[in-house]
Amino acid sequence: MISNPVKTIAFNLNGQHVQEDVQSRLNLADFLRQQCHLTGTHVGCEHGVCGACTVLVEGRAVRACLMLAVQVDQKTVTTVEGITPERGLSVLQESFWSEHGLQCGFCTPGVLISLTQLLKDHASPSPEQIRDVLSGHLCRCTGYQNMVKACMVAAKRMRDELASAQAPVLHEVKDGH
Ligand code: FES
Ligand code: FES
Incomplete structure (x- = not known):
């Protein structure tokens, strides 16, 4: 019989400190869904291909089905x-x-996670950079084109919001206040 000892883990989950007893062979995607009741993380292929289970660990996108x-x-x-x-x-x-970047929404949580990381790393991502990220996600029903459009629109809005938030500060610096 394969042993599956239980280990206590403590980690930060969406800003909250969490401590849980977990079977050492349980993958992260099943743990999040079944034990933490966070069912936004989806499970498609269970072997690292579809990207539906993507979450951020230490700020980087990972396949939760490939991690314990x-x-x-x-x-x-x-x-x-x-x-x-x-x-x-x-x-x-x-x-x-x-921008109609989704239809059934099954792939969407994973796509949003990967694009969140992209937008954190690149304030003005090119369509090629966005496509490169999307190449790690399988979508069965919507066109990828609208996801590219949605990410470009979001990036612009985030840049605009940042610029207007910084505008008063820049004025103060210029005016010597
Ligand atoms: S469930 Fe498909 S990559 Fe994890
Ligand atoms: S929106 Fe249905 S799988 Fe992507």
Whole structure:
């Protein structure tokens, strides 16, 4: 019989400290869904191909079906629930809505997670950079083109919001205040 000992892990999940007893052979995607009840992380292929299970670990996008839950001990994990504001939607989520970047939505949480990382790394991503990220995600029903459009729209809105938030500060510096 294969042994599956239980280990206690402590980690940061969407900004909250979490401590859980976990079977050492349980993968991170099943752990998040079944034990943490965060069902926004989807499971498609279960072998690292479709990207539906993508979450951020230490700020980087990973396939949760290819990681064991015990591997996130003492780390930071962000799921699609964690990138969603308490009220309403994030800029990226709103852009997916306005630009029709989804249909059934099965692939969407993983796509949003990967693009969130891209937008953190690149304020003005090129369509090629966005396509490169999307190449790690399988979508069975919508066109990828609208996802590219949605990400471009979100990036512009985020740049504009940042510029207007910084404008008063720049004026003060210029005026010598
Ligand atoms: S379920 Fe993890 S990549 Fe498909
Ligand atoms: S929107 Fe249906 S799988 Fe992508």
